[in-house]
Amino acid sequence: MQYLSGYLDEAAQQALVVEIRALVAKAPLFTPTMPRWGRPFSVRMSNCGPLGWVSDKSGYRYQATHPVTAEPWPPIPQSLLDLWDVTTGYPLPPEACLINYYHPDAKMGLHVDNDEEDFDAPILSVSLGDDARFRLGGRERKDSTESYILRSGDIFILDEEDRLAYHGIDRIYPGTSMLLKEAGRINLTMRRVTRDC
Numbered sequence: 001m002q003y004l005s006g007y008l009d010e011a012a013q014q015a016l017v018v019e020i021r022a023l024v025a026k027a028p029l030f031t032p033t034m035p036r037w038g039r040p041f042s043v044r045m046s047n048c049g050p051l052g053w054v055s056d057k058s059g060y061r062y063q064a065t066h067p068v069t070a071e072p073w074p075p076i077p078q079s080l081l082d083l084w085d086v087t088t089g090y091p092l093p094p095e096a097c098l099i100n101y102y103h104p105d106a107k108m109g110l111h112v113d114n115d116e117e118d119f120d121a122p123i124l125s126v127s128l129g130d131d132a133r134f135r136l137g138g139r140e141r142k143d144s145t146e147s148y149i150l151r152s153g154d155i156f157i158l159d160e161e162d163r164l165a166y167h168g169i170d171r172i173y174p175g176t177s178m179l180l181k182e183a184g185r186i187n188l189t190m191r192r193v194t195r196d197c
C-alpha cells in the first residue's frame with residue numbers, strides 16, 4: 001500500500017468538497033443496511049460513476065442506479081479521474097467512486113472489500129474533513145492490525161498485496177478539521193469493478 005500523507009493541499013480539498021456537494025445534491029446520501037437483518041450502517045453513502053456500491057437486506061452489490069431515486073449515478077468528476085491517473089497510473093479508469101460520509105460517531109467495522117470482480121486493479125482512497133483512526137490487518141480476521149490516522153488531504157492506494165486485507169474505521173476525531181462546515185469526515189474510494197480484458 002502507498003500512503004501519500006497530505007497529498008491534496010487546502011485548495012484542492014476545498015474544490016473536491018464543492019464537487020462532492022454537487023454530487024450528493026443529485027445522488028443523495030442513503031443509509032445502507034446489513035444483509036439479512038437490515039441493521040443500518042452508521043456511515044451514509046452515495047456513489048458516482050457507471051456503478052455504485054449498495055447494501056440492503058438482499059446483500060452487498062454494485063449497481064448502475066441509486067437505491068432510493070432509481071436514477072443512474074452521476075459521472076465521476078474529471079478532477080477525480082485525473083487524480084486516479086496521476087496517482088495509480090492504472091490504464092483503465094475507475095468504474096465506481098463510493099462516497100462515505102461519517103458523522104462524528106460513525107464507524108466502519110473490520111471488513112474485506114470483495115464485491116468487485118477485479119482484484120488486480122488498485123483502490124484509491126481520499127480522506128476529507130475530520131481525522132479518522134484507520135485499522136489495516138491481514139487476510140484473516142485474527143491477523144494483527146496496524147493503525148493509522150487518516151487526515152484531510154491524505155491519499156491511500158491499495159495494491160494487490162493489501163487488496164483483500166481486513167480494514168475498518170475505528171473512530172472519527174470531531175473538530176480536527178475546518179474543511180467541512182459540519183463535523184464529520186468524507187472518504188472517497190475509486191475502484192474498478194468488472195474484469196475488462
Ligand code: MD3
Nearest residue numbers: 100113123125158162163165167187189
Ligand atoms: C484496505 N472505507 O469504503 S478507505 C470502504 O475510510 C472503506 O471510509 C474506509 O473501507 C473509509 O470499503 C477506508 C481505505 C481503504 C479502502 C479499501 C481497502 C482501505 C482498504 C481495500 C482493501 C484494503
Ligand code: FE
Nearest residue numbers: 111112113167
Ligand atoms: Fe473497505
